[in-house]
Amino acid sequence: MNGRILLPTPSGGLETYALRGGPAPRPAGGAAFNRIAYSAAHVVADPLAAADPWLDCAIDWDATIGYRRHLWSLGLGVAEAMDTAQRGMGLDWTTSLELIRRSLDAARDFPGARVASGCGTDHLAPEAARTLDDVIAAYEAQVAAIEALGGRLILMASRALVRVARGPEDYARVYGRILEQVREPVILHWLGDMFDPQLRGYWGDEDIPRAMDTALDIIAAHADKVDGIKISLLDKDREIEMRRRLPAGVRMYTGDDFNYAELIAGDGAGDLPTHGHSDALLGIFDAIAPAASAALAALAAGDAARFHEILAPTVPLSRHIFAAPTRFYKTGVVFMAWLNGHQGHFSMVGGQESARSVLHMAELFRLADRAGVLERPELAIERMAQWLTVHGIHQP
Numbered sequence: 248m249n250g251r252i253l254l255p256t257p258s259g260g261l262e263t264y265a266l267r268g269g270p271a272p273r274p275a276g277g278a279a280f281n282r283i284a285y286s287a288a289h290v291v292a293d294p295l296a297a298a299d300p301w302l303d304c305a306i307d308w309d310a311t312i313g314y315r316r317h318l319w320s321l322g323l324g325v326a327e328a329m330d331t332a333q334r335g336m337g338l339d340w341t342t343s344l345e346l347i348r349r350s351l352d353a354a355r356d357f358p359g360a361r362v363a364s365g366c367g368t369d370h371l372a373p374e375a376a377r378t379l380d381d382v383i384a385a386y387e388a389q390v391a392a393i394e395a396l397g398g399r400l401i402l403m404a405s406r407a408l409v410r411v412a413r414g415p416e417d418y419a420r421v422y423g424r425i426l427e428q429v430r431e432p433v434i435l436h437w438l439g440d441m442f443d444p445q446l447r448g449y450w451g452d453e454d455i456p457r458a459m460d461t462a463l464d465i466i467a468a469h470a471d472k473v474d475g476i477k478i479s480l481l482d483k484d485r486e487i488e489m490r491r492r493l494p495a496g497v498r499m500y501t502g503d504d505f506n507y508a509e510l511i512a513g514d515g516a517g518d519l520p521t522h523g524h525s526d527a528l529l530g531i532f533d534a535i536a537p538a539a540s541a542a543l544a545a546l547a548a549g550d551a552a553r554f555h556e557i558l559a560p561t562v563p564l565s566r567h568i569f570a571a572p573t574r575f576y577k578t579g580v581v582f583m584a585w586l587n588g589h590q591g592h593f594s595m596v597g598g599q600e601s602a603r604s605v606l607h608m609a610e611l612f613r614l615a616d617r618a619g620v621l622e623r624p625e626l627a628i629e630r631m632a633q634w635l636t637v638h639g640i641h642q643p
Contacts, residue, residue, distance in 0.1 A: 252628050253635070253642050254609040261640065266624055268616040272557070273537045274544035278322050281547040282511055282524065283498065284539065285324040285363060286532035287331035288315055289580050290338060290346065294594035301598045304342045310590045311346070312353045317589060321540035323532060324361025325350060326401060330442060331530040332365075333577055335406070337597030340370035340389070348396050363434055363528075364393050367403035373445065376407035379417055386425045400433040401477070401528075402426075406445045415451035415461040422465045432474035434500060434528065437462060439480040441573040455480070459489055470494040477502045477528040481573070483510055490525060491517040501525035504569045504576070508558040511543075512551060530576060531565040534583040535620045564614040567607075575602040579611050586615070586627040593634065605638050 250266040291314065296305030315325050327350045328334050328343040338346075347364045354360040368376075368385035376382055382405055393400060402425065412418055426433070440447040450458035466473050475498030478486055483506040490499035498521050501510045513524025532539045538557050545553035568579035578599050585593040593600055603611075612631050621627040632642045 250624065250628065252612075252632055253640060254612065255606055255635075255640060256609075257606060264613060266616050266621075266628065268560075268619040268621065268624075270537070270619055270622055270624075272541045273321070274541050278540065278544035279547055280322060280543045282543055283324065283361070283500070283526040284322075284511075284532065284543055285326040285361060285500070285528040286318050286536060286539070287326040287329040287528060287530045288318060288533055289577060289584065290332045290596060291581075291584075291590045292592075292594045292596045294592050300594070300596070304337055304339055304596050306342060306346070306596070307590070308349060312349055314584065314589050315350055315353060316356070318533075318536055319354065319357040319360045321536050322543070323536060323540060324363065325354070326363050326365070326528050327398075328365040329401065329403070329436075329530075330438065331533055331577060331580060333596045333599065334365055334403070335367070335369040335443075336574070336577075337595075337599065340367075343369075344389075344392055347393060347398055351396055351398055362398065363401045364398040365403045365436075366390055366393050366400045366433075368405040368407045369403075371407050373406040373410045376411050379408075379411060379421055382408045382411060382421055383424050386421070387428070390425065390429060394430055399431055400429060401436055402433045403436045404438045404443075404446050404449055406443070409446055409449060412451055415457075418449075418451050418461060419465055419468075423469065426465075426469040426472040429472055432472050434474050435462070435466070435476040436502075437476060437478040437480070438502075439478075441481060441571065442479055443574060455482075455485060459485070463489065463492055466497060467494055470497055473497050475500050475526065479503065481505050481569070486510060486525065487514070491522045493519075493521065495519055495521075497521070499525045500528040502528055502530075504529060504531045504565045505562070507531065507565070508542075508555060508562055512546065512554060530580060531561070531568065534568065534580045535561045535564070535618065537622060538618070538620050560618040561620060564611070564618045564620070567611055567614050570607075575599070578602040579608075582608060582611065583615060583620070586612070586630050587620075587622040588626050593630075605635070605640070608634070
């Protein structure tokens with residue numbers, strides 16, 4: 248196709264689009280970062296399984312673990328079994344634990360590889376939760392299972408806790424009980440309702456400043472058991488405010504897929520070194536892994552200008568992938584993995600490949616090209632053309 252493809256436009260027409268971007272540079276193996284950087288990794292569905300994709304969770308384990316090897320090879324950590332992996336949105340707890348086990352086993356081939364695993368209450372249906380003790384027991388079961396595998400924990404937000412909690416004091420009780428028990432410091436996770444509507448009012452209040460106060464009080468009371476907190480509110484000012492109020496030794500892990508570049512670079516302000524920048528635990532790093540790795544290596548080498556030069560073009564792509572309804576961002580992440588040849592099909596757990604429109608995916612393709620994150624442009628054009636043909640847009 249000579250670097251050209253016919254794409255739909257918002258006006259209802261078609262345009263011939265010519266590729267213009269180039270692949271982002273990849274750092275040499277073993278590049279050191281001065282930020283902790285986790286990619287929340289997706290799972291690869293098994294489209295040939297004898298299963299109903301809207302109801303059953305069938306995973307292609309080889310391709311799923313292969314993608315984690317790709318991330319580790321770039322120096323990125325893996326945040327395992329999180330919402331990017333469709334946790335609680337198609338990926339159930341039994342399969343999540345198997346995913347965690349396989350990921351931890353594979354990570355042994357990469358000395359120093361980081362893996363932090365999502366620990367929640369998702370085996371307890373929210374409507375089945377009656378008391379705080381039900382929620383505590385659910386957390387304890389997953390803590391024990393992951394720690395038995397040698398895993399470190401990301402303490403995920405709980406839909407069941409939202410259902411039964413009556414105020415901030417109930418969150419303090421539940422988190423206090425769990426943090427007293429964990430073996431190693433954990434990462435807390437504050438996931439906004441734009442990612443999961445069932446988490447509205449987390450920490451016992453829909454008012455963000457009051458909710459933040461509650462979370463900070465819990466962290467301060469158990470600072471020795473908290474490695475950091477990831478917040479996914481898509482509000483950089485709230486993140487910076489909270490970052491500057493964290494106790495010594497507790498990190499802010501940005502989950503802001505709209506403003507990650509400036510948050511990771513930081514402003515150098517605050518009373519402690521970790522107050523001046525955010526570390527990263529991001530879904531978008533799954534889709535832009537080589538660019539993220541190259542940018543982080545440049546930042547560690549003292550070249551902030553190069554860091555921004557690499558990451559700035561990826562921000563419009565990320566904002567598009569995470570556009571409302573934000574919870575459908577996983578469709579774009581998996582589409583990118585398919586375009587880049589990291590999996591042989593575009594099928595998803597829960598049938599989520601249908602969650603975005605043809606126009607959305609066409610614009611994703613344009614933005615990925617401009618960001619330089621189409622790792623194999625010829626393959627990307629070939630696959631995009633195949634996908635468009637299925638949707639009635641035939642290439643000349």
